[in-house]
Amino acid sequence: MSQSQIEKIIDNACDEDFARGDITTETLIPSSLAGRAIIVAKQDGIMAGAEVAKIVFMKHDPNMEIDILIEDGKKIKAGDVVMVLNGRVINILKCERTALNFLTHLSGIASLTAKYISKVEGLNVSLADTRKTIPGMRMLEKYAVYAAGGKSNRPDLACGVLIKDNHLMALSAKGIGIKEAIEKAKTNKSKLPVIVEVNTLEQVAQAIEAGPSSILLDNMSVEDMKKAVDIIPETIKIEASGNINLDNIREVAMTGVDVISVGALTHSAPSLDFSLEFPVQQETE
Template structure:
C-alpha cells in the first residue's frame, strides 16, 4: 500500500504539472479574497475511490480550505450524489480542480472496474488481483483503488516477488536451462520467497509441478486446459489464471477452480468515472 509520503509525491507531481507556472486565468479574474463553496458531484453510478487523496491535494494548495468527504473510499454513488464539499478561497479551489477531478475520476474507474469483476465471481472461492500493467507514476494509487474495491494486489514492483515469465524461459531455454532448473535457481537465491512461474500449456505445467513451484500462472489457457490443470496440481500449489480475462468469461474461468484471477484491464483500461465540480450559490453544498 502507498505511504503518506508516496501519496504526497504523486500529488506534488500532478500539481506541478498543472500549476507549476501558476494559473493565469484565475489570478487575473478571481479576487484573492473571494470565498465560496463547491461540491464534487457524481454524474454516473460508480464506486468511489480517491476522495481522501484529493483532500490532500486541496490542502497542499491552500491549507485554510475546509473539506468534508461525504463518500468514503469503496462507497457507492448514483448520479447527483455529492462526494466531497470544499469551502474557502475560490481561487484555491479552481487551481486544484483539474488535478482533484483527474485523480478521483481515474481511481474511481479502477475501483468500479474491480468491483464489476468481483461481482461476476460472487459465491466462488477465488480472488481478483491486479497486475503491473499500470499507468506510469500511478501504480501505488491504482493498486490502492483495487484494494479499496475488495481486490487483491499482485507484486507492486520487480523486487517484491519472483515471477518467472515466458521471456525468462525463452532466454534460458536457448542455453539449455530447463523450467525445473530455473525454479531451483530462483529458490536458491530467493531467501525463502515464494516462486511463481508462468506456463502456457500442460507440458510446461507438469515441469513446473515437478520443479517445485509455489504458484503457477496459467497464461491464456483455454477453459478446458484450466480444468485439467486444476486436477493436475496438488493443493500445496496455488493456481493463478491470467490473460484474456473479460467480464463475459471470468465466471467460467473462476468455476475451473483456480485460486486467483489477475486482470490487467482493471488498471490500464479502466474507464474514468464522470465527476464535476460545481460552486453553490446562496447556500452550502449538502
C-alpha cells in the same frame, strides 16, 4: 503506500497544471473571495481517490474545510454529492482539474474492479491486478483496486520471483528448462515466493516437479485450466491470467483456480465522471 509516495504523485500532477501559476484564475478571482463548492458524481460506481483529492486541495490551502461525504470503497450514484469544500475560491479553482483527474481515474478503476468481482460472487477465488499501470501512478491505481475489494499482485520487481515465458526462452539457449529455472529461483536469499508462468499442460507437469509457490496459467483454454487444476497439488496456488474479461471470468473462476489477475482493471478502466460546482459564494473580509 506511504504518505510521502502519495504526495510525490500529487506534486508531480500539480506541477503539470500550475507550477507556473494559473493565469486565468489569478487574473479574474479576488484573493479574498471565499466560497462553498461541491463535487458531484455524474455516474453510478465505486468511490476511490477521495482522500487523494483532499490532499490536493489541502496542500495548496491548509485552511480549507473539506468534508468527504462518501468514503473510498463505497457505492455512489449519479447526482450524489461526494465532497464539500469551503475555502478560498482561487485555491479551489487552481486545484479543481488535478483533484478531479485523480477522482475520475481512480474511481473508474474501482468501479470496473467491482464489476469483475460481482461476476465471480459466491466462488472461492480472488481478483488481482497486474503491473500494467500508468507509469508513476501504480501505487494509487493498485489502491483503487484494493478499495473495491480486489487484491494486489507484485507492486514492483523485487516483491516476488515471477518466471515468465521470456525468462524461460532466454534460459533455453543454455539448455535450462522450467524445472531447473524454478529450482534456481528457490535459492533466492530473501526466500520470496516463486511463481512460474506456463501456457501448456506439459509445462504444468514440469513445474509441479520443482514445487513452486504458485503456477500462473497464462492464456490457457478453460478446458486446459480444468485439467491443470486437477493435477496441481493443493500446496501450490493456481493463478489464471490472459484474455480474461467480464464475459468469461466466471467460467474461468469455476475451473477452481485460486486467483485471477486482470490487467484491464488498471490499463483499460474508463473514467468515472465527476464535476465541481459552486452553488453558493460570498465575499470575505
